[in-house]
Structures are given as C-alpha cells and as structure tokens.
Amino acid sequence: MARLIVIIPLVLLVGFKVATWLMKRRTAHLEAATAAAKATIARVEDANRPTIVPSEHGLVGKADLVADPGLTGPDVDAALAALETGDWHPAADLLTAAAGDHDRRWGLIGRFAEPAAQDDTWLLAWRAERPDSADAAVLALDALIDVAWEVRTSYSASQVSAERWAAFRKVLAEAEAAAAEAVRLAGPDDPLPYVAQIPLAMGQSWDNARFLALWAELSARDPHHFWAHVNATQYWCAKWRGSHEKMHAFVDAAIAAAPRGSLLTAVKLHAYYEQIQRDKSPRSAYAAPEVRAAADAVIADLAAAAPDDRRRTYAHGWLVWVLARSGREAEALEHLRALGPVIPVPWSYWDKPADKFVDERIDTVLAATAGRSGD
Secondary structure, three states: OHHHHHHHHHHHHHHHHHHHHHHHHHHHHHHHHHHHHHHHHHHHHHHHOOOOOHHHHOOOOHHHOEEOOOOOOHHHHHHHHHHHOOOOHHHHHHHHHOOOOHHHHHHHHHHHHHHHHHOOHHHHHHHHHOOOOHHHHHHHHHHHHHHHHHHHOOOOHHHOOHHHHHHHHHHHHHHHHHHHHHHHHOOOOOOHHHHOOHHHHHHOOOOHHHHHHHHHHHHHHOOOOHHHHHHHHHHHOOOOOOOHHHHHHHHHHHHHHOOOOOOOHHHHHHHHHHHHHHHOOOHHHHHOHHHHHHHHHHHHHHHHOOOOOOOHHHHHHHHHHHHOOOOOHHHHHHHHHHHOOEEOOOHHHOOOHHHHHHHHHHHHHHHHHHOOOOO
8 A cells, every 4th residue: 555655646746747748738739820820810911901102102111111220420330330349439539529519429329328238348448548538437327227228128117027127226226326427527518427317317216306406407508408308208207207297397398498490399299199198098189289289380390400400300200190190191291201211209119110110101191192181
C-alpha cells in the first residue's frame, strides 16, 4: 500500500501535466486560427475599401511618408552621422552657432538627445573635455528624460509594471540632479534648462505651484517659446496635473500675449483634442462653433507666419485633424498637401502611424472630391 500511495500522486501529476499541455496546445491552435481569421477579414476589408491615387491629389505615396523628425537639414544630418562615429564636435558647433535662437537650439537638442539616450559614450567624452558646456548639460538632461519615458513606455499608468515604475522614478531622480547642473551652467537668458524640465514635472507629478515657479523662470527668458507651450499644455490637461479649464486658460493667455504668426494658436486645437478625447465626445464635437473659430485663427496665423517656419507642420497637422471632422474636408485637403511627406501629431501617437494617416487621407480626399461634408 505504501508504494501505491506514492505511485498514485505521480500518475495524477503526469496526467495533470498532459492535460495542461493539451489545453495549452488547443488554446494556441485556437488563438492562431482566430488571428488568421482576423487577418483574412482585414484583407477582405482592405480589398473592398475605397482608395485613392495620392499623386492625383497632390499627395505623396505611403512609402514616402515619415513621422515628423523635427529639425532637419544637411548640417544636422552630418552632425548625426558624426555622432555615430563618436565625434561630438559637429553637434557642439551647431549648438554654439545657434546661441540666441532658442527654437533652433531646442530643435538641435531634441535631435541629439535621441542618440545620446541610446549610447552616451560621445556625450560623456564631450562633458569630460568641456565640463562647463551649458549645451552638453542640457543635452544630458534631455537624454535622461528620454531614457526615463522609454522605460515607462507610453502605456496608461495602470498598464505599467511595478518594476518599470521603480526604474522610471530612479532615472527621473537622476534627471532632477542633471536639471540643477544645467541651470547652474546656463547663461542668464537661456530658457532651455527650464523647457527641458517640463516632462520631468509631469513624470514627478509636480503640484501646480511648483510648476508655475518653473514657468516663471522659463517665460522670463522666452515668453513665447513654442515647444514649451506645447509641452506645458500637456501638464495642464486633465490627464496630468490640470483640468479642461486650467488647460484652456493657459493656452488662451499664451495666444493673447503672442505676436501674429507665432502659431501658438495651433496649440488651442491640441487642447480641444485633449478635451474631446478625455470626455470621449463624438466626432461632431469638432464642429462646435468655438472649435471652428479656433481653426480659423490658426489659418490666419499661418498666413502671417514665415514660409519656412518648421512649426507650420504642427499647425497643418492639427488643422487636418479638426477640419476633416467638422465638415471642411476640402480645406483639410489643402493642409494635407502642405504636410508633404510628414506624418504629424496626433497620428504619430498610434502604433502604426502611416496606416492611420493614410486612412485619414483617403477619407478626407473622398469627402472633399465628392463635394459632401461631415461623416
């Protein structure tokens, strides 16, 4: 009997393992079959879906579309290529040449922070050779914040693991120390160490009083810094540390104080997007009189802006989004053409931005050329 007592549990255990294996195998087969069925349905739907020939409407083909890379140019490309070899001097020279042009300098920081976040060997060499470089200090700060958000991922808070949260907070603590160093090394008129801290404020959930103190320092140095306003709008929206009312009050004050052609009017459309998405409002919400008026303000602002202003892409993108949802598809088509090969926000938020953007273009072109409006 003693042997029988031992043998029976082993038999039961083996049986349980076999049953579990069979169940997993059947589940895997079912999942594969379901995925294949969904893929087949998607192919059929794609085959039946109306389409367009982009070139017939002044648009580039899907293969030529790229997510907005930010500041571009042969000199920027050459500096990025040099960074791949560990040579940081061309990047440093570009930043030095941009002194006083806060928008261009911030654009350069953004382009160089990405490779620094992947491998900072060249940045460490730069800082070792030039320990008092304000540009290198801001770049180190921005790269650390990029690393932190890469660790956190773009998923909603409930989907981020405890391990990722811990790593996120650790890197942000390092970024906070880097921010203090960047402020110490910066010139008295340099807003960038403060601009770079806006994502830090969001990640560490700064209260409104602390953020306003940061904003006071920033705006004293550059009251109309475009990208600072874009990022601060995120801080003031309801999903972070503000509300619809605080977000709109912030944006309205910025627009009222800004000169014509600043394109800060486009941030208002971004704010309406945040509100409408948060409230899960219907598509028709974009046709509300106040949203239409905000779109008209952006169109007027574009007419006053410099033709080569890189912020135009941001404005054109939000106009396409809003106009296509408010029965103004023919106007939206004009701004689609102005975007050229660039996929702007908010389409760049999706996992497959090109697919989402192409679908939008098809719907907009078909509506515009059919002479119909609305959905």
